[in-house]
Amino acid sequence: MVAVNRIKQKLTLEEFCQLPETKPASEYANGAIEQKPMPQGEHSILQIRLGTAINEIALPAKLAHAFTELRSTFGGRSIVPDITVFSWERIPQTETGRIANKFELYPDWVIEIPSPEQSANKVIKKILFCLQQGTELGWLIDTKDESVMIFQPNQLPEIKSGEEILPVLESLQDWQLSVAEIFNWLRVN
Numbered sequence: 001m002v003a004v005n006r007i008k009q010k011l012t013l014e015e016f017c018q019l020p021e022t023k024p025a026s027e028y029a030n031g032a033i034e035q036k037p038m039p040q041g042e043h044s045i046l047q048i049r050l051g052t053a054i055n056e057i058a059l060p061a062k063l064a065h066a067f068t069e070l071r072s073t074f075g076g077r078s079i080v081p082d083i084t085v086f087s088w089e090r091i092p093q094t095e096t097g098r099i100a101n102k103f104e105l106y107p108d109w110v111i112e113i114p115s116p117e118q119s120a121n122k123v124i125k126k127i128l129f130c131l132q133q134g135t136e137l138g139w140l141i142d143t144k145d146e147s148v149m150i151f152q153p154n155q156l157p158e159i160k161s162g163e164e165i166l167p168v169l170e171s172l173q174d175w176q177l178s179v180a181e182i183f184n185w186l187r188v189n
Helices: 013-018 041-058 120-133 179-184
Strands: 026-029 032-035 064-068 072-074 077-079 083-087 109-112 137-142 147-151 158-161
Touching: 013 026, 013 077, 041 064, 041 083, 041 179, 077 120, 109 120, 120 137, 120 147, 147 179
Parallel strands: 109 137
Antiparallel strands: 026 032, 026 077, 064 083, 072 077, 083 109, 137 147, 147 158
16 A cells, blocks of 8 residues: 555556555546545445445446446546446456456446545536546435436436436346435435
8 A cells, every 4th residue: 555645746547547546545637646635434335335336236247347446547537436437348358258457448337426624626627537548427416405416428417306307328228227226225224
């Protein structure tokens, strides 16, 4: 593990990719390294439950695959979104057909769950960067007001709450999930 706060000089993307991984993960943009905050309870539950829910629908039909904390390096950056979803045909593979360890392409869908100490604008910038590179859909899940901000190419962001149904990848259109269902996962009783 490397102490990210000690790295002061600007690095190239290639130099960053040679560094050991950190916990929590560090991300690279414009020569700078920033370490993500340590996930907390709500974040952890939403990340696991949402990734699992997507995979329960997408994997049996080989439509897509959701990944948590997967490093994706593309467009001159190396990021680790909370959840990334890749359409089945875009999942990187080795020559033997196994899933690749390095994902050097943009995700089709990116989902972020900001921690309380995390800047919402920095997370939004990451989602917008993904959209500029080709990502089809972005969600920003706000646990404070129980809403989800939706990002899609060439559209203004939209905020969904309560029983509103959330947009998903086109290949998953038969699946419906409301904002309320997501936040019900946080209830213990």
